[in-house]
Amino acid sequence: MSDTIELAAPGRPLGVYTRPRDNTGWRGWITTVDHKKIGILYGVTAMVFFGIGGLEALLIRLQLATPDGTVLGADTYNRVFTMHGVTMVFLVIMPLAAAFANYLLPLQIGARDVAFPRLNALSYWVFLAGGLFLNVSWLLGDSPDGGWFAYAPNTGVVFSPGHGMDYYILGLQITGIASLISAMNLIVTVLNMRTPGMTLFKMPVMTWMILVVQFLLLFAVPVITVALFLLLFDRSFGANFFNPEMGGDPLLWQHLFWIFGHPEVYILILPSFGIISEVIPTFSRKPLFGYPFMVFSGIAIGFMGWGVWAHHMFVSGIGPISVAAFSMSTMFIAVPTGVKILNWLATMWGGKIKFTVAMLFAFGVVSMFTIGGLSGVTHSVAPADTQQTDTYYIVAHFHYVIFGGSLLGIFAGFYFWWPKVFGHLLSEKLGKWNFWLMIIGFNMTFGPMHILGLQGMSRRIDSYSPGFGFEFWNMFASIGSFIIALGVLMFVINVIASARRARHEPPVGPDPWDARSLEWFTPNPTPVHNFDELIQVDSLDEFWHRKYAEDENGRVVRVATAEEVCQDGSATDTHLPSPSYWPFVMAAGFPFVGFGLIYTLWICIPGALLILMAIYGWIFEPTDDPDGPHGHHADDPSDHDEAEASSEAAGETAEEAPVG
């Protein structure tokens, strides 16, 4: 069904269009405000960036495989390692977590969508704009080269005179906007839109972890926003924030960056902690051990994470008292993290474990994160850290927690929720190849880096000389990195092969894993309207308790089959938020503003116009299309009439009138 665009109509001012109606084809994707489609967009985009970041990693490993490597020159190497870090943190892990959060969070709380569907779409398109903006710098020959941490004054205009760091600043400002908007949206969604009966303490741990992450984003992103603005003003306008010659303090950058940066690492890990908190109980066939403690330790990590930032600055000269304080606070944040590991182990203990690929990845998280966490504890000992910091020992630590923790958790999530999103399972056989290649390659690559670091190999060096004892393990690590690449390739093959096979097979039925939480009420794949009717929640793991009860001996007995409990997705009376062009249009303006700030202010003008036009169109577009889709049959005109269209939301900023 095509949409009609009317430039102006009686009673409708210029520039106010009807809502588009396409839910199919490329227009369907561009105008979607459906949290599920947005989640898929995040996931696919992030995986493309994962490929780019992975290529950057392989280039690094090729360069470092041998001493005095000549694969990359020093300048190129500095750009590659900078972009590898920026890409993996901001364009891969964060949006992959956003993919899961977007798709699953409304389902896990029994809602029909997020609180502000158009803002949700805006977050995605702005993220894409930022990611493209950052990477276009490669094509223009001036990519950032100051490290992902961008320490001043090296990144100031004197020492980084090109445009590279401007791309870094503006690219991260743009993606920061995306994260911030998304955080606000999800917080309102969780606090306001839980299905009846779902108190906070009946939410799945995954929902809790995502909620904590959104609060961390809400408060951390403004701090890096400030830091990036200050650096931008230094570089573009001659301000003196980080210019030591005029009295500026380079350590101010570090403080601001790490006040963001440390909560950021919890932003990176908590979603995966949430994912495995769903996967492990499902495949252990027992509930999560210590639910309240899992929730509280997540909240504790969220709070305590604000008090440890200067452990990234132990040798920067902040003075022994500050170092002592942060050393102690860092030690204590190990406690709630350790509690989580123990609770997952206790969940598995005494269970009947089914080692599906999702479970393998979850198991991988528990073990690999333990290693990363333990090396983290050794860093917290400030005197020891004076030897460890800025060496490959640190590189080992954070790859164990980010790759071994965050990424493996995300892969667990892929295998677990693939049927819910796409309606078919990923192949378990190919998945096992995926897992084992990845985990073996991962340990081969990053395990030896502990040794390299303790043997004195400095970070961020484009080459090393022979005679320092670094040759063997670097070559070993480089081989490992290619094994990781093979593992990732297996995943891609799995995705394609499983999709192909699914065309000839019946769709997977409901609840393939015998799971526990609300998203499994819906058929697979999830219908566009999510739930046929609101679910009244009476307990944690509500879905489980509809299927099973405990008899007088405490043994689990089935009371209903999944088919009986699950909805069939046939409802046609749910009113869905109408699609909209404006998020896409608004996001398109940001890169222009960015280019304008870098090259010439004239380019800002079309960007600003796009943004302003989008704001205008957004505010004034009808909140609904009365002939729009209901239920999941997009081309099934309903004879419903909801008189929403009458209220023009004049004077409101980006308001989304909930349709219900």
Next chain:
Amino acid sequence: MADVAAVDNGHGTGTGLSNNKLLMWVFLGSECLLFGGLISTYLIYRSRYADGPAPGDIFDIPFTSVSSFILLMSSLTMVLSLSALQRGDIRNNRVWLLATALLGSLFIGGQVYEFTTFLREGLGYTTSPFSSAFFTLTGFHGIHVSLGIVMLVSLLIASFRGTLTKERSETVEIVGLYWHFVDVVWIFIFTVIYLVPSPTS
């Protein structure tokens, strides 16, 4: 579709606040950190005035107190405009909205005057870390006030078109939240920058 208020999906919102209002509160939470970062930067740099004027040399506390008072009064008029609309008094709603916007503009005018005076007296944006921090902090605040004025004018336009009715008073309330926040931030800034004794050269 009536009161957007605290209804979603046919049942009440978890917090009792409407989604829109909760969104504004959450957004203001993030703004606290934004201004916190800028204020902290100022605090660190207030005594680093290089060869330029020191804060104690150049601030005109009486003048800034007057403009602060004006901004404070604008919060009062904002409250009055909301309560007028909640009573159904469209006319006074418009009067007080206009008053708020005017007072806000007067404040901005005062800022502009202050900045141009400082420029003339040798305190430019790039003069010293102190000057960069000062202008950045007060500049960001001024931008926030200006965006608030844009929102107030938009509300006025909506009112004159007849779409800002008593039923939609929550919109005014939400803009009011933003406006009060901007005012409270100014109280912090004014105290930290102007009232706390500053270094002199």
Next chain:
Amino acid sequence: MIPRILRTGRPAALIGGALLALAGCAADAPLDTLKPQGPISRSIDSLSDPIFLIAGIVFVLVFGASGLIWWKFRDDHSTDEFPPQVHGNFRLEIAWTIGPAILMAVIGVFTLFSHFELNGEDRTDIVINVDGTATSWDPEIVVIGQQWWWEFRYYFDGLDGVDLSDPRHLPPADIVTANQMVIPVGSEIGLSVTSRDVIHSFWIPALNGKRDAVPRRVSPWKIEADVPGFYFGQCTEFCGLSHARMQMQAVAMNPVDFQAWVDEQMQPAAEPADAAAQRGLAVFEGQCTRCHVVNGINGAIDDQPSKGADLVANAAPNLTHLMSRTTFAGGIFDLYEPDGSLNRTQLEAWLRNAPAEKPAYAEGRRGMPAMGLSEGQIDDVVAYLQTLGAKPDMEIIAATEVHP
């Protein structure tokens, strides 16, 4: 002029040399953090080792539990029954919250003790002969990083009253040297670490942890070596293009050798006698003195600040005693071949086109540019440079090979 060190023939030099050879034995891992060679690094090591052990034990426990889980609780499909649906165990949760917290507290106490000791100062004055006068020197060295080399300045009257607030315009020092920091063995040496441009980090792993060199900040640190020897270092804060090629070495000498070194370093350069060297001096004065200082040519012992006016950092290595060092170009090239002859090939390559040997931003006034010298000029300059300072002992040369 026969270099003084070679003339002494003292037994101490031989013993020192032998010990040097032994100490330099970590040639397979010269930056190893796990083989401390001084009391400070040893105290760090004695704290880290038990903690690594504890971490290892926790690792074994967690992995053991994981292995056990894998083996014992795998679903063998023997029954369809669900396992006991345990929801939690309050006492266990408290125990494994408090337990690790106590463990961390214990580690914390030991950490604090070690940390405050590490950041404390316990220096004793050293008596050395400066220009014939016995001086009591509170041993502190000013360490300055800049893209991409390290400078070391010695003020034998102590640092009180020495204004270090502007590293690009430092007060004249008694000794200004580069790349290799010579210290007396067995003494705690205070370091005042700063930078002239971006943030660097000073690190000699065998002797202590690292300390960042932050522009316009002076960070106190320290270093001490047990035995005479040669200790490798590496800049460990990303500082741009040649961060990987910013190395330094600490050379610890026994008191006699140290005194000899001091005496030698405090001599200005003499006029060269040899014709080629004289031609080289002319080229040097024309080109190189825009950045480099040679005491007696364009600087004196009680010198003006470093020239280096063509560079952002306003400093280039002081070359007065270049030949007494065994590395150059930021500590990355050997100045001498293993047989003790000058590493002419590398030195000429450096003079011919420095950016090709070590990436730099010459047009950005950071790093040594290609000087555009003719081959004849290069030969002459090398001849001149060979007059600057005395070649060190063969043992030192052997121990300090950076490119084996």
